[in-house]
Amino acid sequence: MDKYVIKTKSSESPDSDKTTKNAKVTSSTVSAxxxxxxxxxxxxxxxxxxxxxxxxxxxxxxxxxxxxxxxxxxxxxxxxxxxxxxxxxxxxxxxxxxxxxxxxxxxxxLCTVPEKAQIASYEIAQLLAKKKKPHADAENIILPSLEIAVKAMIGTQAVERVKVIPLSGDTIARRIQSMSDDIELQLKEHFANNQDKMSNLWALQVDESTDISNKAQLLAFLRIIKDGSIQNQFFFCSELKQTTTGQDVFELVNTNIESRGIKWENCISVCTDGAPSMQGRKKGFVAHVLKINPNVKIVHCMIHREVW
Known part of the structure; x- marks a missing residue:
């Protein structure tokens, strides 16, 4: 009986191998x-x-x-x-x-702008922002000037390459906003990823002024230690909506500091002008700062002192 069972199994094995081969052929045919x-x-x-x-x-x-x-x-x-x-x-x-x-x-x-044209667009937008010129000047003055100069010095064919630079007023506004967002992101990453205690220290410079539309603007800069050197970093420029008291200035500065993950305990110095809303001992901006960090050194801006 055992011999019969063994013989039966051996006789069935070729058929099973044949079935397996057929299955492989079928699967390969389907996948093709x-x-x-x-x-x-x-x-x-x-x-x-x-x-x-x-x-x-x-x-x-x-x-x-x-x-x-x-x-x-x-x-x-x-x-x-x-x-x-x-x-x-x-x-x-x-x-x-x-x-x-x-x-x-x-x-x-038409939809793809060359990389060099994008770089030129950003650099022109940065130049307009530094010179405080209208955004429309890029399209109305700078671009035509580039076309005239390139045509005279290089040739007509090069003018077509200059024309692809995106310089409309809306584009320049987006470029400036994009660079501003990038500066803010770099500042956040500096304090979020920095493990060095010295690099987490910072100093603040704040000044309040009125623009041509008679709105109070608060401008702030940070001085930080980055890549082994002291660097000045733009912080923010925001409007003081209602009043310009020391409390208002502090709340606006504190909101921007907390939103970027910066700690008051690492502040070593604050520089402002001599206005009561800034230097007031009881209700001034520096008074609110000293309540949080008594070790902060208060500095009166030298430029404002020279004016007075």
Whole structure:
């Protein structure tokens, strides 16, 4: 009986191996994808840009599955959906394909701004901000001036490259805001990622002034230790909405300090002018600062002292 069982198992093993081989062949056949053939252009089909294994109809922009990548199924879609194009020659669809590719290429060139043009746009925006000039000057004065100079010194062909620099008023405003956000991000990262005790120390310089629209603006700078050297860093410029008392100034400064993860205990110095709202011993800005950190050194701005 044992011999019979052993013999039966051995006789069944070749069949099982054959079944396994068939299963492998079937799985490999299923996983294989059909490829696009140039002859399919006569049915108005081209390969998809996202996936070359998918056919796309140029006439209705319909994307079919890879299983439909056979002449019979493509012809059925073509004759059923687009009967008016049945008598068109193959060259007609080849020209249509060229037009679609050229149109996509032109659209990409229009939407893509070269990296050097982006850099030039940011640097011009920074220059306008430093010189306190209107944003519209970039498009109305700077760009035409660049075109004249480049045309005279280099040639007409180079003028076309200058024209791609984005310099509209809205673009300049976005560039300035983007640079401002980047400065704020760098400041946050400096205090968040710094483990050095000395690098966490900072000094504050604050001044309040009135702009041309008669609004009170509070401007603040930080002096920090970065990369082994002392650096001045722009902090913020915000409007004092109602009054300009020491309490108002402190609340605005404290809001900006807390939002950036900076600690008052690391403040070593505060520099302001001699206005009562700043230097007042009881209700001035420095009085509120000393309540939080009594070790802060108060400095009267030398420029304001020279004026007086």
């Amino acid at each position: 994808k059909r490829k696009y053939n140039d002859e399919y252009i006569e049915f108005a089909f081209i390969p998809s840009k996202e996936d070359n294994s998918l056919p796309v109809c140029m006439l209705c922009s319909t994307t079919l599955s890879n299983e439909a990548m056979v002449p019979s199924k493509l012809r059925r879609h073509f004759e059923k959906k687009h009967p008016l194009y049945i008598n068109k020659e193959k060259s007609y669809f080849e020209n249509l394909r060229s037009q679609l590719y050229n149109q996509a290429k032109r659209f990409k060139n």
